[in-house]
Amino acid sequence: MSAILMPKPDQRVLDRRDAIIAGLAKLVPPAALITAEDERRAYETDALTAYRQLPLAVVLPSTTEEVAAVLAFLNAEGVKVVARGAGTSLAGGALPAEDAVVLGVSKMNRVLEVDTANRTIRVEAGVTNLGVTAAVQHLGFFYAPDPSSQLACTIAGNIGMNSGGAHCLKYGVTTNNVLGVKMVMMDGTIVEIGGEALDAAGLDLLGLIVGSEGQIGVVTEAVLRILPLAEGARPMLMGFQSAEACGACVAAIIASGIIPVAIEYMDRPAIRVCEAFAHAGYPLDVEALLIIEVEGSEEEIADLIDRITAIAAKFEPSTFKVSQSEAESAAIWKGRKSAFGAMGRIADYMCMDGTIPTGQLPRVLTGISEICAGYGLEVANIFHAGDGNLHPLVLFNANKPGELEKAEAAGADILKLCVEVGGCLTGEHGVGVEKRELMVHQFNRIDLDQQMRVKTALDPQWLLNPHKVFPLEGRPV
Amino acid sequence: MTAPLRPTSEAEIEAIVAEAVAARTPLAIEGGGTRDIGRPVQAARAVSTLGLSGVTLYEPSELVLSARAGTKLSEIEALLAGNRQRLAFEPIDWRPLLGTSGEPTIGGVTASNASGPRRIQAGAARDHLIGIRATTGRGETIKSGGRVMKNVTGYDFAKLAAGSWGTLGILTEVTYKLLPMAExxxxxxxxxxxxxxxxxxxxxxxxxxxxxxxxxxxxxxxxxxxxxxxxxxxxxxxxxxxxxxxxxxxxxxxxxxxxxxxxxxxxxxDVRPLGATGSDVVWRISVKPTDGPQVVARLEAEVSARTFLDWSGGLVWAAIDGPADGGAATVRTLVAMLGGHATLVRAPHGLRAALPSFQPEAPAVAAITAKIRESFDPAGVLNPGRMG
The missing domain is CATH 3.30.70.260 (ACT domain)
Structure with a gap:
């Protein structure tokens, strides 16, 4: 176990484990309650696999009412709850604790209603991100946020972490695409917030809930906005001999009034690994590569490509290639979307998620190289260039003692650099357990205290996913 | 009421709030004073944000702008137009409908979560607001978000601030993402x-x-x-x-x-299609778009409303003249049946003092709202009662 500490489990809860399990058994069917150690192992970590904690028990309710009963019981018993979607969090957002019950939403996975006239879909929160699009694609619609884990990750997790994706430059992130939720508070109260109308009454509680990392309530249903599929889309590849030229090209495209649907950036190490994995046709002789995608009719796509070509020419790209077929487009995106997996085949890595003002790109890239070199580690950079959301992958060897700690230290330095230049610790993955202790670099005591007051107001005992988001020191509970 | 206090710094606002808390005298918060909506605030003193003015950051190539809360919207829009950029959410100008004067401020745009016809495609102020600074009812200035486009660090208080009508904090500075103006x-x-x-x-x-x-x-x-x-x-x-x-x-x-x-x-x-509104009460009703025609038909039949639809039917503007309650019973019943919400945006002070302007929340939701508000403003000194 490395630098991030989990608090000592509550012995009083551990001692009452049998009684707690017996209580849960009265509330859900036997198949929905997991208590055997080998079966609980499946829930001991998420995509931040360096951290593992065997939960007290796992409960998998099928209805909102079951969730309410489980939470009311655990609230009365003073037992912590970690809500879990598919466990794809890269920030340890779903990392359990030994004295906590994992509440998984995987059995609540039905699409409840599709309404194309009002461009909405109502789903249970365990539906996968791609499952939402799959339910409406034949009708000519899609669900816009597209995190790389979209095949597996759930809407519950997307709402918890306010997930983004490659295409949010045009379509926004989760918070811009959720219209309503049904949610259970820790005391078992069921609330409905928002609905099918475009805006909701009163304070923007939805805005608070989305991205609250499972600390305010457990979302069991959601009304999401669906959007009509574009007539067509086409990616292009642009390679540059320097990060500076590449960054300047992105700024010039945006300044010209064009907002492509996606602008993705990869540096040389990332290109090499992704190309070896996906055979996407990425150039191997460039320092920086952009994948730029535009949408529309054939004519509109041709027009946008012409405009972008003219702008890019000023920055002398050494490669410029527009996809010529569906297969080529798919390969280009496969390379990008499987980047994390591809990297995982050659090394262990810590995936960072800071966001910076896009004008700071060259400075920050240089800084990242220096930081990693200082720790004797390699780094590959993949990020959403249009919005400045960086994903440096700090490579290390987990079998080598001390390397994980070094990678974590390098990661922390990178995130501090992001904050220093006017950015933030996390653009779309969430704080989770991973960046909890770094929050003091972005927020002062007053900021953090107010956030924690809201947590306390809505979950007075701090039972919902308590070990995340806020530094352990200075908590009210 | 005496002339509004006009602080020029966050420190001065903090002092004003601290004093209000100590003396238990609520404050009415105002920007340009153009959006006189909600229950009239009973306050001994008003605080204006007009002393906090000026754009503090504008990076056209990064599509981002920060301004102090009292900055005039017209000043920001003129600056952006020079680079063919805009606030894409098309914020409403309430002056023609409400008969107010003054200049809308970016703080007011934010506190009211302003939007316009482009809401159906681009969202509202809350969807473009990426950072805030605000002085809470504890007399403390907090920040949330920042100046970057994607940010999930900590709870999203920018969303909470948008549409809070000055009841959680006094906004001091806001940061928005921008979009290119259409050709x-x-x-x-x-x-x-x-x-x-x-x-x-x-x-x-x-x-x-x-x-x-x-x-x-x-x-x-x-x-x-x-x-x-x-x-x-x-x-x-x-x-x-x-x-x-x-x-x-x-x-x-x-x-x-x-x-x-x-x-x-x-x-x-700016709701001009309702025409001269005279003594009418005006409602802003938000429903799912396909329910729009039913709302129109019922309000025409039952309270002789004059209406028009925006947001493909999802936003019904209705002018009602006659019923003593401004049509509230009819509107509220209809919205309760269909789902959605209605805001009484224009009505005489007496009616707005007597009736909730904002949609009453279900008890469990109201309890959450109250707890959040209490955490920001425990003494209840910021625009108390304005949202009902």
């Missing part, structure tokens, strides 16, 4: 549809890939159903052409371009 715009105008047919046409249009950025229905002789496109001119022309082919069953539309189109949508944004 051109085109509006298709269909004449003579009834509300139901119009909503059918508009929701169909919004289900196409042709990126409609406005969809409104104006009753009259003849009625007009309006569908807007924005972008590069070749693209606008193409999309308008494809859509009018698809909507051939609704008639042959007239096409309006540029200024003719713009002035029409500015009027819709």
């Amino acid at each position: 051109t715009e085109t509006t298709l105008v269909y004449e003579g549809l009834d509300a139901a047919r119009a909503v059918d046409a508009m929701t169909t249009a919004l289900g196409t890939p042709f990126e409609v950025t406005g969809a409104a229905f104006l009753p009259g002789e003849p009625s007009r159903t309006l569908i807007r496109f924005e972008g590069f001119s070749a693209s606008c022309g193409y999309r308008a052409g494809r859509l009018s082919d698809m909507l051939a069953a609704f008639g042959a539309p007239e096409r309006l371009h540029d200024e003719a189109s713009q002035s029409l949508w500015t009027a819709i944004r």
Whole structure:
């Protein structure tokens, strides 16, 4: 176990484990309650696999009412709850604790209603991100946020972490695409917030809930906005001999009034690994590569490509290639979307998620190289260039003692650099357990205290996913 | 009430709030004073944000702008126009409807979560607001978000601040993401549809890939159903052409371009199609778009409302003259049945003091709201009661 500490489990809860399990058994069917150690192992970590904690028990309710009963019981018993979607969090957002019950939403996975006239879909929160699009694609619609884990990750997790994706430059992130939720508070109260109308009454509680990392309530249903599929889309590849030229090209495209649907950036190490994995046709002789995608009719796509070509020419790209077929487009995106997996085949890595003002790109890239070199580690950079959301992958060897700690230290330095230049610790993955202790670099005591007051107001005992988001020191509970 | 206090720094605001807390004397918060909506605040003193003025950051190539809360919206829009950029959520100017004067401020735009016809495509202020600084009812200045486009670090208090009408904190600085101004715009105008047919046409249009950025229905002789496109001119022309082919069953539309189109949508944004509102009470009703025609029909039949529809039917503006309660019983019952919410945006002070202007929340939701508000403003000194 490395630098991030989990608090000592509550012995009083551990001692009452049998009684707690017996209580849960009265509330859900036997198949929905997991208590055997080998079966609980499946829930001991998420995509931040360096951290593992065997939960007290796992409960998998099928209805909102079951969730309410489980939470009311655990609230009365003073037992912590970690809500879990598919466990794809890269920030340890779903990392359990030994004295906590994992509440998984995987059995609540039905699409409840599709309404194309009002461009909405109502789903249970365990539906996968791609499952939402799959339910409406034949009708000519899609669900816009597209995190790389979209095949597996759930809407519950997307709402918890306010997930983004490659295409949010045009379509926004989760918070811009959720219209309503049904949610259970820790005391078992069921609330409905928002609905099918475009805006909701009163304070923007939805805005608070989305991205609250499972600390305010457990979302069991959601009304999401669906959007009509574009007539067509086409990616292009642009390679540059320097990060500076590449960054300047992105700024010039945006300044010209064009907002492509996606602008993705990869540096040389990332290109090499992704190309070896996906055979996407990425150039191997460039320092920086952009994948730029535009949408529309054939004519509109041709027009946008012409405009972008003219702008890019000023920055002398050494490669410029527009996809010529569906297969080529798919390969280009496969390379990008499987980047994390591809990297995982050659090394262990810590995936960072800071966001910076896009004008700071060259400075920050240089800084990242220096930081990693200082720790004797390699780094590959993949990020959403249009919005400045960086994903440096700090490579290390987990079998080598001390390397994980070094990678974590390098990661922390990178995130501090992001904050220093006017950015933030996390653009779309969430704080989770991973960046909890770094929050003091972005927020002062007053900021953090107010956030924690809201947590306390809505979950007075701090039972919902308590070990995340806020530094352990200075908590009210 | 004495002249509003006009602090020029966060430190001064903090001191004013601390004093108000100590003396238990609530504060009314105001910017330009153009959006006199909600329950009239009973406060001994008013605090104006007009002393906090000026753009503090503008990076056109990064599509980002920060301004102190009292900065005039017109100043920001002029600055952005110089770089062919804009706040894409098309914030409403309430002055024509409410008969207010003064200059809308960016703080007011934020505190009211302003939006406009482009809401259906671009969202509201909350969708473009990326950072805030605000002094809470504890006399402490907090920040949330920042100046970058993607940020999930900590709870999203920027969203909470948007539409909180000064009841959680006094905004001191806000940061917005920007978008390029469209090169051109085109509006298709269909004449003579009834509300139901119009909503059918508009929701169909919004289900196409042709990126409609406005969809409104104006009753009259003849009625007009309006569908807007924005972008590069070749693209606008193409999309308008494809859509009018698809909507051939609704008639042959007239096409309006540029200024003719713009002035029409500015009027819709500012609720001018209700005409002279005289002594009417005006409601803003938000429902799912396909419920719009039913709202119109019921309000016309039961309280002789004059109405028009924006957001493809999802936003009903209704002027009601006559009932002592301003039609509240009818409107609230209807919205409760359909789902959605209604805001009493224009009414005499007496009526607004007696009735909740904002949609009453379900008890469990109201409890959450109250707890959050209590955490920001435990003494209840910031615009108490304004949201009901």
